[in-house]
Structure formats: C-alpha cells, structure tokens
Amino acid sequence: MQILASALPGFRDLRAPLIAGYLWLLCLWTLVKPNIAVRPANDIAASIYDLAVATGPIWIGLAVSVGAYLVGSVSQILSPVVRLVTRRTVNRAARLLGGALYALYAAAQLGWARVRHGIRQRSVSAIGKLTIATDFQPSLAAKALSLRLIPPPPKWSDNPALTRHRFAADEKLRKLEKSAPAGWVSEHNIEELRNELSDRYQRAADQLRDEMSLPATLLVGENPALFSEADRLKAEGELRLALVPPIAAITVLLSISHTPIWLCLFVALIIIAAQGLDREHKFQTLMDGALRQGQIIAQSIEEFKSWVDTIPAE
Known part of the structure; x- marks a missing residue:
C-alpha cells in the first residue's frame, strides 16, 4: 500500500470509498443470502447472472470493485454525521469521566481532612478553635468538567x-x-x-x-x-x-x-x-x-x- 501510494499520488483517496463499498456489499449479501448455484427467476437478475457466468471471475471481480467504489462514494456523505456524533459522544463521555474522577478526588480530600481533624482533636484541648482546611481546587474541577478528548478543528x-x-x-x-x-x-x-x-x-x-x-x-x-x-x-x-x-x-x-x-x-x-x-x-x-x-x-x-x-x- 505504501509503495502504491508513493508511485500513484492520491491512491490513498481510493481506499475509503472502495473498502466502505465492499463492506456495504457484504452487508447486502448477509441480508439477502443469495444462492449463487441456482439461476434467479427474476428476468433482470437472471440476465445479470448469465452475464456473470459468461464473463468469468475476473470481470466479476472488476464489476464488483466498480460497484463497491460507487456505493462507498455515496456512503461517504454520512461522514459528517459520524464526525458530529463521535465528537459529541466522546467529549461528553470525557466530561463525565473527568467529573467522576474529580468527585473521587474531592471525596478523598474530604476523608483525609476528617482523619486529620480526628488526630488533632485528641491532641488539642481547644477544639473550638480547630479549623479544617481542604483544597478542592475549583480550577481543577473546571478542567475536569470541560475535558475534551477530541479538540475542535482549527479556525x-x-x-x-x-x-x-x-x-x-x-x-x-x-x-x-x-x-x-x-x-x-x-x-x-x-x-x-x-x-x-x-x-x-x-x-x-x-x-x-x-x-x-x-x-x-x-x-x-x-x-x-x-x-x-x-x-x-x-x-x-x-x-x-x-x-x-x-x-x-x-x-x-x-x-x-x-x-x-x-x-x-x-x-x-x-x-x-x-x-x-x-x-x-x-x-x-x-x-x-x-x-x-x-x-x-x-x-x-x-x-x-x-x-x-x-x-x-x-
């Protein structure tokens, strides 16, 4: 693939529609489940079947490749939808994960503060003057809740x-x-x-x-x-x-x-x-x-x- 890409500039641009088209044809094959050993009863399907038998496997492969490329090229109109859904899904999951991690961090900070308070309470007589200092770092919380795994495109x-x-x-x-x-x-x-x-x-x-x-x-x-x-x-x-x-x-x-x-x-x-x-x-x-x-x-x-x-x- 690397050699072809170097010898033929733009060859990589053919991969996406071609492979996507093959997968769509595989999906159609799985859905229809045709019996290629039996000639179809439909006139159009029968004529295509006869043409395939007459031309042989090489031309069948070429025709399938051309059809796959056309189908894949059409299916690429769905790429913007995939971009939008993926960016929103991944970034939303990242924000939820960041919020959960920060919640665990805050809980650990609070638990450690209570432990220190209990230790000091047994050693200090003036309990009323004791203060608990916990650093929940609001800036860290803001970063966690605005976490993005997929950055936006450049302006x-x-x-x-x-x-x-x-x-x-x-x-x-x-x-x-x-x-x-x-x-x-x-x-x-x-x-x-x-x-x-x-x-x-x-x-x-x-x-x-x-x-x-x-x-x-x-x-x-x-x-x-x-x-x-x-x-x-x-x-x-x-x-x-x-x-x-x-x-x-x-x-x-x-x-x-x-x-x-x-x-x-x-x-x-x-x-x-x-x-x-x-x-x-x-x-x-x-x-x-x-x-x-x-x-x-x-x-x-x-x-x-x-x-x-x-x-x-x-």
Missing part, C-alpha cells in the same frame, strides 16, 4: 497571513479617513469599505477552510515529504470515518439475526471513529502549520491580499 480565520492582511486593510482605512486622495472619497464610502472588508475577510476564511480540505496532491504536491505525511493523515482519517456506517449496519443486522452481543462492536466503532477524527485533526494542524510557515500558498489568501492592495495607502 482558519485566525491564520496569521489572513489576519495580517486584515490589519493592513484596517490601517489603510484609518489613514484614508484622515487624508484621502482628491476625488477618491467622493467615489468611495469608508463605511461601505469597512463592511466590504468584513465580508471579504469572512469569505476568504471560508474559502481557506474549503481549500485546506482539498486532496493533498493539490496542496503540497511540490513538497514530497509534506505531501506524503499530509496524504497519509487525510486518507487514514477518511478511511476510518467511512468504515463506521457499513460496519454499524452489519453489527445491527447480526445483532438482530443472531445475538445482541454483537452490539458490543459499537464500542470499537466509537474508537475507530475517534481515531479518524484524530487523524483529521493532525492533518488540519499540519496544513495550518505549513500555511503559517509559507510552505504552501493558498489562493484565497492571495485573492484577499490582491483586494487589500487596491486600497490606497494614504
């Missing part, structure tokens, strides 16, 4: 290159308010320019987010080392998220037809989906770092910079 609107051009445009507009070229103010409205600046800045941030979700071959194709790592992280994240829906369907089908014990596989599915989100976060962090260091050029930032350059300096 592309905070990109230094984008914000730098935004600050440059703001500075130009401030200078124009004080001393604008003759005739320029009559053709332009400073307040309208500020509104246009905000709109273009937000549009550039949205375009930058979409641009960073493009295949790694389009982003860092001229940097082999960066391309290889970015392509690997992006493909692994997409693969894990694409596997969740078909495996979930197979799990439900097996739990209904056999035993509910199969539902335990949902724990593994959550782990797989969480790993996929982790790979995606690493990919986005890698892209953000490469963008900050100038290793890749974003068209959205260049277009925003070109518009900022059209504003007179003074």
Whole structure:
C-alpha cells in the first residue's frame, strides 16, 4: 500500500470509498443470502447472472470493485454525521469521566481532612478553635468538567497571513479617513469599505477552510515529504470515518439475526471513529502549520491580499 501510494499520488483517496463499498456489499449479501448455484427467476437478475457466468471471475471481480467504489462514494456523505456524533459522544463521555474522577478526588480530600481533624482533636484541648482546611481546587474541577478528548478543528480565520492582511486593510482605512486622495472619497464610502472588508475577510476564511480540505496532491504536491505525511493523515482519517456506517449496519443486522452481543462492536466503532477524527485533526494542524510557515500558498489568501492592495495607502 505504501509503495502504491508513493508511485500513484492520491491512491490513498481510493481506499475509503472502495473498502466502505465492499463492506456495504457484504452487508447486502448477509441480508439477502443469495444462492449463487441456482439461476434467479427474476428476468433482470437472471440476465445479470448469465452475464456473470459468461464473463468469468475476473470481470466479476472488476464489476464488483466498480460497484463497491460507487456505493462507498455515496456512503461517504454520512461522514459528517459520524464526525458530529463521535465528537459529541466522546467529549461528553470525557466530561463525565473527568467529573467522576474529580468527585473521587474531592471525596478523598474530604476523608483525609476528617482523619486529620480526628488526630488533632485528641491532641488539642481547644477544639473550638480547630479549623479544617481542604483544597478542592475549583480550577481543577473546571478542567475536569470541560475535558475534551477530541479538540475542535482549527479556525482558519485566525491564520496569521489572513489576519495580517486584515490589519493592513484596517490601517489603510484609518489613514484614508484622515487624508484621502482628491476625488477618491467622493467615489468611495469608508463605511461601505469597512463592511466590504468584513465580508471579504469572512469569505476568504471560508474559502481557506474549503481549500485546506482539498486532496493533498493539490496542496503540497511540490513538497514530497509534506505531501506524503499530509496524504497519509487525510486518507487514514477518511478511511476510518467511512468504515463506521457499513460496519454499524452489519453489527445491527447480526445483532438482530443472531445475538445482541454483537452490539458490543459499537464500542470499537466509537474508537475507530475517534481515531479518524484524530487523524483529521493532525492533518488540519499540519496544513495550518505549513500555511503559517509559507510552505504552501493558498489562493484565497492571495485573492484577499490582491483586494487589500487596491486600497490606497494614504
């Protein structure tokens, strides 16, 4: 797989829909349970059966692979739902776990305080002056209750290159308010320019987010080392998220037809989906770092910079 990925750029992008499609076909096979030794009675199914017999196993495998790729490509529309459900489920479980651990910590602190109070009570005569000092650390409680195992995606609107051009445009507009070229103010409205600046800045941030979700071959194709790592992280994240829906369907089908014990596989599915989100976060962090260091050029930032350059300096 690594050799193919190196020889054929973007090969990893085929894995997610292809494997997901195979799993969907496996789910369909488990549900229908066809008898391939008997020719179907349905005319359409019978013609497909005759075609498969006439072409042979090689063409059957090719047709199944093409069908699996198409089915898997369609099923990838469920990936955003998997992202949302996994992020909420894992982070909520993390907060519950953090709260439970902090409750145990607070109980241990309180128990130790009572033990110290009992020891001092036997050795100090002025019991009324005895105070109990317990440190429950509210900041630690806040961290425990806001624990996140899956961090949110980076905010592309905070990109230094984008914000730098935004600050440059703001500075130009401030200078124009004080001393604008003759005739320029009559053709332009400073307040309208500020509104246009905000709109273009937000549009550039949205375009930058979409641009960073493009295949790694389009982003860092001229940097082999960066391309290889970015392509690997992006493909692994997409693969894990694409596997969740078909495996979930197979799990439900097996739990209904056999035993509910199969539902335990949902724990593994959550782990797989969480790993996929982790790979995606690493990919986005890698892209953000490469963008900050100038290793890749974003068209959205260049277009925003070109518009900022059209504003007179003074």
